Amino acid sequence: MSTEETTGTTLRGGAGEERIRRAFSEAPGDAALVAYMMGGYPDLETSRKIARAYVDGGADVVELGIPYSDPLADGPIIHAAGTVALRAGIVVDDVIELGRELSPDVPVVLMTYANLVLHPGAPVFLQRLADAGFSGLIVPDLPIGEEAEDVMAACDAVGLAFIPLVAPTTAEDRVREVRQAARGFLYAVSVTGTTGERGSMAEQFGEVVRRAKASGGDAGDTGIPVGLGFGIATGEHAAQAVAAGADGVIVGSRLVRAAGDEDPVASVAAVMADLVSGLGR
Amino acid sequence: MTPATHSPEIGSERRFGPYGGRYVPETLIPALDELEAAWSRLRNDTTFRSELDGLLTNYVGRRTPLYLATRMSAAVGREIYLKREDLNHTGAHKINNALGQCLIAKYMGKKRVIAETGAGQHGVATATSAALLGLDCVVYMGVEDMRRQGPNVQRMRLLGTTVQPVESGARTLKEATSQAIRDWVATVEDTHYVIGTAAGPAPYPALVRDLQRVIGDEAREQVLEIAGRLPDRVVACIGGGSNAIGLFSGFMDDEGVRMIGVEAGGHGLDSGQHGAALTSGVQSGVLHGSLSPVLQDHNGQILEAHSVSAGLDYPGVGPQHAWLRDTGRAEYVAVRDEDALRAFREVARLEGIIPALETSHALHYVLHEPAPDVEMEIVCLSGRGDKDMAHALEGLEELEGPDFLKHDGHDSVAEPLGEDPVADQQGDGPQDGAEIR
Numbered sequence: 048m049s050t051e052e053t054t055g056t057t058l059r060g061g062a063g064e065e066r067i068r069r070a071f072s073e074a075p076g077d078a079a080l081v082a083y084m085m086g087g088y089p090d091l092e093t094s095r096k097i098a099r100a101y102v103d104g105g106a107d108v109v110e111l112g113i114p115y116s117d118p119l120a121d122g123p124i125i126h127a128a129g130t131v132a133l134r135a136g137i138v139v140d141d142v143i144e145l146g147r148e149l150s151p152d153v154p155v156v157l158m159t160y161a162n163l164v165l166h167p168g169a170p171v172f173l174q175r176l177a178d179a180g181f182s183g184l185i186v187p188d189l190p191i192g193e194e195a196e197d198v199m200a201a202c203d204a205v206g207l208a209f210i211p212l213v214a215p216t217t218a219e220d221r222v223r224e225v226r227q228a229a230r231g232f233l234y235a236v237s238v239t240g241t242t243g244e245r246g247s248m249a250e251q252f253g254e255v256v257r258r259a260k261a262s263g264g265d266a267g268d269t270g271i272p273v274g275l276g277f278g279i280a281t282g283e284h285a286a287q288a289v290a291a292g293a294d295g296v297i298v299g300s301r302l303v304r305a306a307g308d309e310d311p312v313a314s315v316a317a318v319m320a321d322l323v324s325g326l327g328r
Numbered sequence: 329m330t331p332a333t334h335s336p337e338i339g340s341e342r343r344f345g346p347y348g349g350r351y352v353p354e355t356l357i358p359a360l361d362e363l364e365a366a367w368s369r370l371r372n373d374t375t376f377r378s379e380l381d382g383l384l385t386n387y388v389g390r391r392t393p394l395y396l397a398t399r400m401s402a403a404v405g406r407e408i409y410l411k412r413e414d415l416n417h418t419g420a421h422k423i424n425n426a427l428g429q430c431l432i433a434k435y436m437g438k439k440r441v442i443a444e445t446g447a448g449q450h451g452v453a454t455a456t457s458a459a460l461l462g463l464d465c466v467v468y469m470g471v472e473d474m475r476r477q478g479p480n481v482q483r484m485r486l487l488g489t490t491v492q493p494v495e496s497g498a499r500t501l502k503e504a505t506s507q508a509i510r511d512w513v514a515t516v517e518d519t520h521y522v523i524g525t526a527a528g529p530a531p532y533p534a535l536v537r538d539l540q541r542v543i544g545d546e547a548r549e550q551v552l553e554i555a556g557r558l559p560d561r562v563v564a565c566i567g568g569g570s571n572a573i574g575l576f577s578g579f580m581d582d583e584g585v586r587m588i589g590v591e592a593g594g595h596g597l598d599s600g601q602h603g604a605a606l607t608s609g610v611q612s613g614v615l616h617g618s619l620s621p622v623l624q625d626h627n628g629q630i631l632e633a634h635s636v637s638a639g640l641d642y643p644g645v646g647p648q649h650a651w652l653r654d655t656g657r658a659e660y661v662a663v664r665d666e667d668a669l670r671a672f673r674e675v676a677r678l679e680g681i682i683p684a685l686e687t688s689h690a691l692h693y694v695l696h697e698p699a700p701d702v703e704m705e706i707v708c709l710s711g712r713g714d715k716d717m718a719h720a721l722e723g724l725e726e727l728e729g730p731d732f733l734k735h736d737g738h739d740s741v742a743e744p745l746g747e748d749p750v751a752d753q754q755g756d757g758p759q760d761g762a763e764i765r
Contacts, residue, residue, distance in 0.1 A: 116497070116629040117506050117615065120353045120513065126496065139627045161351050162614040166628030188351045188614065214355035216516060221357070239355055240514035
């Protein structure tokens with residue numbers, strides 16, 4: 048593992064950030080595996096079993112998505128899964144309860160769009176997450192800047208890691224700004240596009256990870272690990288991400304597609320086995 | 329309340345009070361920065377300005393008339409002027425923005441534009457502008473809207489645009505917009521997103537307003553020429569709010585001119601089925617990149633709007649309108665489907681103008697809401713109603729039964745004349761000086 052030791056400094060993201068950092072630094076093999084699932088897809092009971100298969104299959108962090116009416120950053124697979132879950136009546140509370148059940152066994156970060164955080168008010172919403180044992184928060188339509196300020200402060204106040212994203216289009220000086228704002232890990236988006244499986248993109252990985260880590264030597268840098276996501280679907284992709292220098296790989300659409308199979312638990316377990324073998328475990 | 333914030337270097341608003349902002353995936357932030365910088369440069373660039381002004385004059389047909397609607401005026405006992413945006417090329421105010429943005433795209437070196445459309449008016453305006461300027465164009469449209477607006481789909485295709493059907497959600501404007509934004513996330517390096525209304529992430533609300541303010545600037549100049557005074561109020565319909573903000577902008581600093589926005593009341597505000605984000609007093613939320621009042625459920629899931637007019641069938645509203653409401657500078661009201669449908673017929677018969685169903689909401693308001701303090705007003709006739717014919721007549725028939733087109737007790741289709749077998753065989757039409765009435 049390439050993640051620097053974080054002892055001796057107080058982490059701004061509190062207990063949540065500490066737990067995520069530990070999951071990255073203590074991950075077996077070459078890098079941490081962050082496994083995304085759509086909460087309540089294909090149904091609540093099956094999604095509980097899928098979460099269990101993630102933990103048993105070697106997920107170091109579970110990224111738990113809330114189905115949302117207008118998921119702008121998501122490609123067709125995750126969008127469709129969210130629509131199925133919404134139609135089945137899954138609500139925010141159901142997903143928070145899933146996280147509560149899961150969090151004793153694995154650090155859980157919530158992936159949600161901004162309106163679900165802002166609607167009840169960020170402090171109220173985030174306190175509920177913290178009380179349920181969540182460790183972090185990813186909000187793809189809340190870019191670093193004045194939009195994210197209040198939510199970041201509210202995360203810090205309750206000990207949740209606010210995990211921002213950088214994209215291939217992000218300028219170098221802005222990458223530095225986002226990296227310095229990151230708690231837990233920095234989410235590096237591997238492609239210019241929405242979530243979803245793609246063909247080989249290994250040639251892009253190196254540049255994306257290099258840019259995400261470029262400011263690593265700055266004074267005051269917190270040695271934040273970099274997780275690479277969007278389009279990583281196989282063990283081979285995972286190995287390429289590691290070779291590019293990623294501290295973690297984030298897998299979403301491939302696992303969500305497996306969750307829609309006839310035997311979701313077996314399909315998910317097979318995908319997890321492929322991914323961990325790519326991570327040298 | 330915080331005052332409007334400006335991006336530091338260039339003075340284009342990113343927020344209007346608490347509303348607006350840039351709630352988008354990180355991938356799009358550089359493109360929004362680039363657009364903001366490009367617009368701050370181009371709006372004062374003489375080459376760009378003269379090219380755009382030339383096209384607005386010679387291609388779009390500006391300036392549009394400000395017409396004193398005499399029979400409407402007589403009916404209500406005050407002077408009503410109509411700003412005739414329906415006389416623009418493609419039949420609505422949408423072309424002002426679409427053409428401006430396509431020209432910006434060209435100056436920015438983008439080869440491809442994308443757009444969302446509901447009724448198809450913005451899609452047609454963008455397809456038209458893209459054809460004129462030699463840009464590739466893809467328009468996202470919900471399959472439900474494609475079904476209802478077949479002729480506009482054909483127009484776009486004829487103009488060389490690819491219409492991309494959107495299958496998700498209710499298959500209407502909200503989903504089409506989301507899908508256009510997803511396309512932009514993946515193609516942002518060579519593509520400009522031509523948003524159709526004064527909403528979306530900054531700088532779009534300010535940019536679209538700037539391109540639409542030609543409506544208000546012209547109307548102000550014209551009313552001073554014609555009447556020698558400013559109106560007591562200006563009135564426009566509001567979906568996202570682009571024709572309204574364009575009209576209002578011309579009168580913003582004239583404190584004596586009241587500004588009234590007319591939203592889609594649908595089946596009534598109590599029914600939950602409407603498009604009135606401002607009037608219904610709903611909480612603010614994030615939709616399509618900006619913070620503004622938006623129809624949502626108790627969890628924060630965005631709800632579908634309802635309106636008889638596809639152009640007002642949108643759960644959100646532009647952020648500047650929300651701020652104008654809060655500060656009291658503008659007032660907002662809602663008009664129901666059935667009232668808009670009747671105003672559609674009423675204005676056709678009073679003035680010989682078939683208005684868009686969107687516009688018909690504003691027209692109902694001026695024709696039927698008492699306004700004793702108003703002597704003279706301007707209404708934005710934002711578009712023509714040809715696109716709405718089938719839908720509006722169907723709606724009127726549902727309301728009033730088969731006699732809905734009877735006029736002063738007369739049938740609107742007369743009895744057929746007697747047959748003329750000889751003429752029919754020869755194909756010559758009526759003989760012996762007979763006329764068909």
